[in-house]
Amino acid sequence: MPQPSKTLQTRLDSVRTALLAGRLDEARRTVSRLMISEPPTLEIFLYGGAICLRQFDYPGALGYYEKAFRLQFGTSTKKPNNPACSRARLQHDIEQLNYLQAGNLLEPARAGTVSAYEALLDHALRHPETNGLFGLSEQLLKQVPDYNKAIHIYVPKEVHGPILNPELDFDRIEEEYFARQNECTFIDHLLMPDVLQELRRQCLESRFWFDTYKNGYVGVNLERGFSSKLVFRIASDLQEKFPRMIGRLPLTAAWALKYQQRLPGTGCHADSARTNINFWITPDEANLDPGGGGLVVYNLEPPREWRYQEYNGPEQQLQEFANQHPNTAVRVPYKCNRGVFFNSKYIHKTDAFDFRPGYANRRINVTFLFGDPLDPGAG
Ligand SMILES: [Fe+2]
DSSP: OOOOOOOHHHHHHHHHHHHHTTOHHHHHHHHHHHHHHSOOOHHHHHHHHHHHHHTTOHHHHHHHHHHHHHHHHOTTSOOOSSOEEOHHHHHHHHHHHHHHHHTTOSOGGGTTHHHHHHHHHHHHHTOGGGSSOEEOOHHHHHHSTTTTOOOOOOOOOOOOSOSBOTTSOHHHHHHHHHHSSSOEEEESSOBOHHHHHHHHHHHHHOSOOOEEOTTSOEEEEGGGTTOOHHHHHHHHHHHHHOTTTTTTOOEEEEEEEEOOTTSOOOOSBOOSSSEEEEEEOSOGGGBSOTTOSSEEEESOOOOTTSOHHHHTSOHHHHHHHHHTOGGGEEEEOOOBTOEEEEETTSOEEEOOOOBOSSGGGSOEEEEEEEOOTTOTTOO
Protein backbone atom coordinates (compact mmCIF):
# COMPACT_ATOMS: atom_id res chain seq x y z
CA MET A 1 0.00 0.00 0.00
CA PRO A 2 1.42 3.42 -0.94
CA GLN A 3 2.45 5.66 1.88
CA PRO A 4 0.11 8.62 2.40
CA SER A 5 1.77 11.82 1.23
CA LYS A 6 3.09 13.93 4.07
CA THR A 7 0.97 16.88 5.01
CA LEU A 8 2.45 20.34 4.61
CA GLN A 9 2.70 20.71 8.36
CA THR A 10 4.72 17.56 8.71
CA ARG A 11 7.09 18.78 6.02
CA LEU A 12 7.42 22.15 7.69
CA ASP A 13 8.16 20.38 10.96
CA SER A 14 10.95 18.47 9.24
CA VAL A 15 12.37 21.75 7.90
CA ARG A 16 12.32 23.17 11.40
CA THR A 17 14.02 20.11 12.87
CA ALA A 18 16.77 20.24 10.23
CA LEU A 19 17.22 23.98 10.74
CA LEU A 20 17.51 23.61 14.51
CA ALA A 21 20.02 20.82 14.07
CA GLY A 22 22.06 22.97 11.69
CA ARG A 23 21.36 20.67 8.70
CA LEU A 24 20.89 23.68 6.47
CA ASP A 25 21.32 22.02 3.07
CA GLU A 26 18.72 19.42 3.93
CA ALA A 27 16.29 22.10 5.23
CA ARG A 28 16.79 24.15 2.11
CA ARG A 29 16.21 21.21 -0.23
CA THR A 30 12.88 20.52 1.47
CA VAL A 31 11.88 24.19 1.20
CA SER A 32 12.80 24.21 -2.50
CA ARG A 33 10.56 21.19 -3.07
CA LEU A 34 7.71 22.81 -1.13
CA MET A 35 8.07 25.97 -3.23
CA ILE A 36 7.18 23.86 -6.28
CA SER A 37 4.56 21.56 -4.81
CA GLU A 38 2.58 23.93 -2.59
CA PRO A 39 0.65 27.13 -3.18
CA PRO A 40 2.30 30.31 -1.82
CA THR A 41 2.54 29.77 1.94
CA LEU A 42 3.95 32.23 4.44
CA GLU A 43 5.68 29.62 6.60
CA ILE A 44 7.56 28.22 3.61
CA PHE A 45 8.86 31.69 2.72
CA LEU A 46 9.84 32.43 6.32
CA TYR A 47 11.76 29.19 6.68
CA GLY A 48 13.39 29.79 3.30
CA GLY A 49 14.53 33.25 4.42
CA ALA A 50 15.81 32.05 7.79
CA ILE A 51 17.81 29.22 6.17
CA CYS A 52 19.34 31.62 3.61
CA LEU A 53 20.41 34.01 6.37
CA ARG A 54 22.21 31.18 8.14
CA GLN A 55 23.91 30.31 4.87
CA PHE A 56 24.91 33.97 4.32
CA ASP A 57 22.91 33.90 1.09
CA TYR A 58 21.42 37.39 1.12
CA PRO A 59 19.97 37.40 -2.41
CA GLY A 60 18.21 34.15 -1.51
CA ALA A 61 16.86 35.64 1.74
CA LEU A 62 15.67 38.75 -0.09
CA GLY A 63 13.77 36.61 -2.58
CA TYR A 64 11.92 34.71 0.16
CA TYR A 65 11.20 37.77 2.29
CA GLU A 66 9.89 39.78 -0.67
CA LYS A 67 7.46 36.97 -1.34
CA ALA A 68 6.49 36.89 2.34
CA PHE A 69 5.87 40.64 2.30
CA ARG A 70 3.71 40.56 -0.84
CA LEU A 71 1.70 37.67 0.53
CA GLN A 72 1.01 39.47 3.79
CA PHE A 73 0.63 43.07 2.66
CA GLY A 74 0.35 43.18 -1.14
CA THR A 75 -2.42 45.42 -2.43
CA SER A 76 -4.37 42.42 -3.69
CA THR A 77 -4.02 40.46 -0.44
CA LYS A 78 -7.33 39.81 1.21
CA LYS A 79 -8.25 42.04 4.10
CA PRO A 80 -6.34 41.35 7.30
CA ASN A 81 -8.37 39.94 10.14
CA ASN A 82 -8.83 42.34 13.04
CA PRO A 83 -5.37 43.96 12.65
CA ALA A 84 -3.86 45.80 15.60
CA CYS A 85 -4.37 49.53 15.65
CA SER A 86 -3.89 52.45 18.03
CA ARG A 87 -4.47 56.18 17.95
CA ALA A 88 -0.72 56.68 17.69
CA ARG A 89 -0.58 54.31 14.70
CA LEU A 90 -3.32 56.27 12.95
CA GLN A 91 -1.50 59.49 13.75
CA HIS A 92 1.67 58.04 12.21
CA ASP A 93 -0.16 56.93 9.09
CA ILE A 94 -1.80 60.33 8.65
CA GLU A 95 1.56 62.08 8.98
CA GLN A 96 3.19 59.66 6.56
CA LEU A 97 0.40 59.93 3.98
CA ASN A 98 0.59 63.73 4.17
CA TYR A 99 4.36 63.50 3.71
CA LEU A 100 3.94 61.28 0.65
CA GLN A 101 1.24 63.47 -0.79
CA ALA A 102 3.35 66.61 -0.32
CA GLY A 103 6.15 64.90 -2.26
CA ASN A 104 3.75 63.75 -5.03
CA LEU A 105 4.53 60.18 -4.09
CA LEU A 106 0.95 58.95 -3.76
CA GLU A 107 -1.09 57.88 -6.75
CA PRO A 108 -3.85 60.43 -7.48
CA ALA A 109 -6.42 57.67 -6.93
CA ARG A 110 -5.41 57.62 -3.26
CA ALA A 111 -6.05 61.30 -2.69
CA GLY A 112 -8.92 60.54 -0.30
CA THR A 113 -6.84 58.24 1.87
CA VAL A 114 -5.70 60.90 4.34
CA SER A 115 -9.20 62.10 5.12
CA ALA A 116 -10.32 58.48 5.63
CA TYR A 117 -7.57 58.01 8.24
CA GLU A 118 -8.45 61.32 9.87
CA ALA A 119 -12.08 60.26 10.17
CA LEU A 120 -11.01 56.97 11.76
CA LEU A 121 -8.72 58.75 14.21
CA ASP A 122 -11.55 61.10 15.08
CA HIS A 123 -13.75 58.06 15.74
CA ALA A 124 -11.01 56.48 17.88
CA LEU A 125 -10.57 59.63 19.95
CA ARG A 126 -14.26 59.58 20.81
CA HIS A 127 -14.25 55.97 21.99
CA PRO A 128 -12.45 55.21 25.26
CA GLU A 129 -11.93 51.53 24.37
CA THR A 130 -9.43 52.66 21.74
CA ASN A 131 -7.09 54.09 24.38
CA GLY A 132 -4.21 51.65 23.83
CA LEU A 133 -4.07 48.83 21.33
CA PHE A 134 -7.31 47.69 19.75
CA GLY A 135 -8.29 45.45 16.83
CA LEU A 136 -9.76 47.11 13.74
CA SER A 137 -13.19 45.56 13.19
CA GLU A 138 -14.35 44.66 9.70
CA GLN A 139 -16.60 47.69 9.74
CA LEU A 140 -13.81 50.11 10.68
CA LEU A 141 -11.48 48.52 8.14
CA LYS A 142 -13.92 49.47 5.41
CA GLN A 143 -13.14 53.09 6.18
CA VAL A 144 -9.43 52.59 5.53
CA PRO A 145 -9.23 49.89 2.86
CA ASP A 146 -5.46 50.28 2.42
CA TYR A 147 -4.69 49.65 6.11
CA ASN A 148 -1.67 47.31 6.28
CA LYS A 149 -1.35 47.44 2.50
CA ALA A 150 1.97 48.21 0.81
CA ILE A 151 0.61 51.01 -1.35
CA HIS A 152 4.00 52.70 -1.64
CA ILE A 153 7.45 51.18 -1.14
CA TYR A 154 10.75 52.97 -1.61
CA VAL A 155 13.45 50.58 -2.79
CA PRO A 156 16.85 52.03 -1.81
CA LYS A 157 19.10 52.85 -4.75
CA GLU A 158 22.18 50.75 -5.23
CA VAL A 159 25.22 52.17 -3.45
CA HIS A 160 28.43 51.66 -5.43
CA GLY A 161 30.97 52.81 -2.84
CA PRO A 162 31.63 51.51 0.67
CA ILE A 163 28.77 50.88 3.09
CA LEU A 164 30.55 51.41 6.40
CA ASN A 165 32.77 54.43 6.90
CA PRO A 166 36.25 53.29 5.72
CA GLU A 167 37.93 55.83 7.99
CA LEU A 168 36.90 53.87 11.07
CA ASP A 169 39.65 51.85 12.72
CA PHE A 170 37.80 48.55 12.84
CA ASP A 171 40.66 46.61 14.45
CA ARG A 172 41.04 49.09 17.28
CA ILE A 173 37.27 49.18 17.90
CA GLU A 174 37.23 45.40 18.27
CA GLU A 175 40.29 45.36 20.51
CA GLU A 176 38.74 47.91 22.83
CA TYR A 177 35.43 46.09 22.85
CA PHE A 178 37.03 42.88 24.08
CA ALA A 179 39.46 44.59 26.44
CA ARG A 180 36.73 46.09 28.56
CA GLN A 181 34.58 44.38 31.17
CA ASN A 182 31.43 45.68 29.58
CA GLU A 183 30.57 44.32 26.13
CA CYS A 184 29.08 47.60 24.99
CA THR A 185 30.57 50.32 22.85
CA PHE A 186 29.43 52.94 20.37
CA ILE A 187 30.85 54.25 17.12
CA ASP A 188 30.01 57.53 15.43
CA HIS A 189 29.80 58.09 11.66
CA LEU A 190 29.17 54.38 11.17
CA LEU A 191 27.50 54.42 7.75
CA MET A 192 28.51 56.33 4.67
CA PRO A 193 26.28 59.38 4.09
CA ASP A 194 24.65 57.98 0.93
CA VAL A 195 23.83 54.73 2.73
CA LEU A 196 22.26 56.65 5.60
CA GLN A 197 20.28 58.77 3.19
CA GLU A 198 18.91 55.79 1.27
CA LEU A 199 18.01 53.94 4.46
CA ARG A 200 16.27 57.05 5.70
CA ARG A 201 14.26 57.40 2.50
CA GLN A 202 13.24 53.76 2.79
CA CYS A 203 12.02 54.37 6.35
CA LEU A 204 10.29 57.68 5.67
CA GLU A 205 8.53 56.79 2.44
CA SER A 206 7.69 53.09 2.61
CA ARG A 207 4.24 52.12 3.76
CA PHE A 208 5.46 49.12 5.70
CA TRP A 209 5.07 50.30 9.31
CA PHE A 210 2.45 47.73 10.16
CA ASP A 211 3.70 46.44 13.53
CA THR A 212 1.85 48.49 16.10
CA TYR A 213 3.10 48.63 19.69
CA LYS A 214 1.41 49.79 22.85
CA ASN A 215 3.80 52.67 23.53
CA GLY A 216 2.85 54.32 20.27
CA TYR A 217 5.80 53.28 18.17
CA VAL A 218 5.54 51.36 14.93
CA GLY A 219 7.90 48.78 13.53
CA VAL A 220 8.95 46.73 10.54
CA ASN A 221 11.21 43.69 10.30
CA LEU A 222 12.88 41.61 7.60
CA GLU A 223 9.91 39.31 7.18
CA ARG A 224 7.42 42.17 6.95
CA GLY A 225 8.96 44.63 4.50
CA PHE A 226 12.32 45.84 5.80
CA SER A 227 14.42 43.52 3.61
CA SER A 228 16.26 45.24 0.80
CA LYS A 229 19.59 44.82 -0.96
CA LEU A 230 20.90 47.75 1.03
CA VAL A 231 19.82 46.36 4.41
CA PHE A 232 21.55 43.08 3.60
CA ARG A 233 24.68 44.85 2.36
CA ILE A 234 24.88 46.62 5.71
CA ALA A 235 24.62 43.26 7.48
CA SER A 236 27.24 41.71 5.26
CA ASP A 237 29.66 44.62 5.74
CA LEU A 238 29.24 44.50 9.51
CA GLN A 239 30.15 40.82 9.39
CA GLU A 240 33.18 41.53 7.23
CA LYS A 241 34.53 44.57 9.08
CA PHE A 242 34.00 43.20 12.59
CA PRO A 243 35.28 39.62 12.34
CA ARG A 244 35.61 39.13 16.10
CA MET A 245 32.45 40.87 17.25
CA ILE A 246 30.27 39.42 14.49
CA GLY A 247 32.24 37.60 11.79
CA ARG A 248 30.55 34.31 10.98
CA LEU A 249 27.63 34.87 13.32
CA PRO A 250 24.59 34.82 11.05
CA LEU A 251 22.18 37.71 10.82
CA THR A 252 19.12 36.43 12.66
CA ALA A 253 16.88 39.51 12.73
CA ALA A 254 16.78 43.14 11.70
CA TRP A 255 14.12 45.75 12.25
CA ALA A 256 13.40 49.45 12.47
CA LEU A 257 11.23 51.22 15.01
CA LYS A 258 9.75 54.68 14.58
CA TYR A 259 8.68 56.49 17.71
CA GLN A 260 5.92 58.89 18.62
CA GLN A 261 7.24 62.15 20.06
CA ARG A 262 5.20 62.25 23.23
CA LEU A 263 5.19 58.61 24.28
CA PRO A 264 7.88 56.49 25.97
CA GLY A 265 10.05 54.11 23.97
CA THR A 266 10.87 50.44 24.28
CA GLY A 267 10.99 49.25 27.89
CA CYS A 268 13.56 46.99 29.55
CA HIS A 269 14.23 43.77 27.68
CA ALA A 270 17.02 41.54 26.43
CA ASP A 271 17.26 39.97 22.99
CA SER A 272 17.81 36.37 22.05
CA ALA A 273 21.02 36.67 20.04
CA ARG A 274 24.76 37.19 20.54
CA THR A 275 25.48 40.74 19.36
CA ASN A 276 23.13 43.70 18.90
CA ILE A 277 23.93 46.58 16.63
CA ASN A 278 21.69 49.51 17.01
CA PHE A 279 21.87 52.81 15.14
CA TRP A 280 19.79 55.91 14.67
CA ILE A 281 18.99 57.62 11.40
CA THR A 282 17.00 60.75 12.27
CA PRO A 283 19.10 63.95 11.98
CA ASP A 284 20.45 65.39 15.24
CA GLU A 285 18.51 68.64 14.70
CA ALA A 286 15.34 66.74 15.59
CA ASN A 287 16.65 65.79 19.02
CA LEU A 288 15.86 68.41 21.66
CA ASP A 289 17.94 66.71 24.36
CA PRO A 290 21.46 66.16 22.96
CA GLY A 291 22.64 64.49 26.19
CA GLY A 292 19.89 61.87 26.10
CA GLY A 293 17.32 60.30 23.80
CA GLY A 294 19.43 57.23 23.09
CA LEU A 295 19.74 53.88 24.77
CA VAL A 296 20.38 52.64 28.29
CA VAL A 297 22.37 49.38 28.31
CA TYR A 298 22.90 47.56 31.60
CA ASN A 299 26.00 45.44 31.95
CA LEU A 300 23.65 42.83 33.28
CA GLU A 301 21.97 39.72 31.93
CA PRO A 302 18.62 38.48 33.18
CA PRO A 303 18.99 35.60 35.66
CA ARG A 304 19.75 32.38 33.80
CA GLU A 305 16.62 30.66 35.08
CA TRP A 306 14.39 33.22 33.35
CA ARG A 307 13.25 31.96 30.02
CA TYR A 308 13.19 34.06 26.83
CA GLN A 309 9.47 34.84 27.18
CA GLU A 310 10.09 36.18 30.66
CA TYR A 311 13.05 38.35 29.92
CA ASN A 312 11.61 39.67 26.69
CA GLY A 313 8.21 40.06 28.31
CA PRO A 314 7.27 41.94 31.47
CA GLU A 315 9.28 45.16 31.44
CA GLN A 316 8.38 45.85 35.03
CA GLN A 317 10.06 42.72 36.32
CA LEU A 318 13.23 43.42 34.34
CA GLN A 319 13.27 47.08 35.32
CA GLU A 320 13.04 46.11 38.99
CA PHE A 321 15.89 43.65 38.53
CA ALA A 322 17.98 46.31 36.75
CA ASN A 323 17.19 48.82 39.50
CA GLN A 324 18.87 46.49 41.97
CA HIS A 325 22.11 46.92 39.98
CA PRO A 326 22.19 50.65 39.24
CA ASN A 327 25.95 50.80 38.69
CA THR A 328 25.68 48.60 35.64
CA ALA A 329 23.76 51.17 33.56
CA VAL A 330 25.47 52.89 30.63
CA ARG A 331 23.60 55.73 28.95
CA VAL A 332 24.44 56.13 25.29
CA PRO A 333 23.07 59.49 24.10
CA TYR A 334 21.24 59.75 20.81
CA LYS A 335 23.29 60.71 17.78
CA CYS A 336 22.40 60.23 14.16
CA ASN A 337 24.57 57.53 12.57
CA ARG A 338 25.92 56.38 15.95
CA GLY A 339 26.15 52.59 16.14
CA VAL A 340 25.81 50.96 19.54
CA PHE A 341 27.28 47.45 19.75
CA PHE A 342 26.47 45.29 22.75
CA ASN A 343 25.92 41.81 24.04
CA SER A 344 22.31 41.02 23.07
CA LYS A 345 21.60 39.45 26.43
CA TYR A 346 22.30 42.65 28.31
CA ILE A 347 19.15 44.32 29.59
CA HIS A 348 18.49 47.51 27.63
CA LYS A 349 15.79 50.09 26.97
CA THR A 350 15.10 53.32 25.10
CA ASP A 351 16.24 56.31 27.13
CA ALA A 352 13.75 59.12 27.75
CA PHE A 353 13.62 61.27 24.62
CA ASP A 354 12.33 64.58 23.43
CA PHE A 355 12.15 65.11 19.67
CA ARG A 356 10.73 67.97 17.65
CA PRO A 357 7.23 67.60 16.26
CA GLY A 358 6.82 66.68 12.59
CA TYR A 359 6.86 63.43 10.66
CA ALA A 360 10.47 63.64 9.44
CA ASN A 361 11.62 64.39 13.00
CA ARG A 362 10.40 61.12 14.44
CA ARG A 363 13.11 59.14 16.14
CA ILE A 364 14.02 56.07 14.06
CA ASN A 365 16.08 53.25 15.46
CA VAL A 366 17.50 50.40 13.35
CA THR A 367 18.62 47.12 14.93
CA PHE A 368 20.56 44.15 13.60
CA LEU A 369 20.89 40.96 15.64
CA PHE A 370 23.66 38.49 14.94
CA GLY A 371 23.96 34.95 16.24
CA ASP A 372 21.29 33.13 18.17
CA PRO A 373 20.92 30.10 20.42
CA LEU A 374 20.66 27.91 17.31
CA ASP A 375 24.18 28.86 16.45
CA PRO A 376 26.80 26.84 18.29
CA GLY A 377 29.25 29.71 17.84
CA ALA A 378 26.94 32.21 19.51
CA GLY A 379 27.74 31.19 23.09
FE1 LIG B 1 16.56 45.15 22.03
